[in-house]
Amino acid sequence: MPRLREGDRILTRVAPEEVSTSDPFAFMVGTDSILQLNTDILPNLTIIEGGGGTETTAFGVMADLLSIVRRF
Numbered sequence: 001m002p003r004l005r006e007g008d009r010i011l012t013r014v015a016p017e018e019v020s021t022s023d024p025f026a027f028m029v030g031t032d033s034i035l036q037l038n039t040d041i042l043p044n045l046t047i048i049e050g051g052g053g054t055e056t057t058a059f060g061v062m063a064d065l066l067s068i069v070r071r072f
Contacts, residue, residue, distance in 0.1 A: 010069065012062075024048065033058050037065075 004011055019025045024046050028034050033049040035058055047061065 014062075033061070035061050 024036070025034055028048075031052050033052045035047045037045045037047075039045065049061075
């Protein structure tokens with residue numbers, strides 16, 4: 001399992017990755033958005049938005065989550 005923390009820093013990764021045809025990522029089409037979080041409490045928590053527009057991108061979701069983490 002990769003390290004998720006380095007000192008006080010939380011490590012993240014965004015990269016293309018091959019997935020199986022049964023993976024939720026394989027079902028995304030058009031402007032759908034998906035975010036999967038792997039935490040110690042909720043492994044494979046997946047959030048899917050169907051038909052999102054430019055105002056609701058994966059970057060926006062990640063920025064919101066980081067804001068929440070910084071406040072706690």
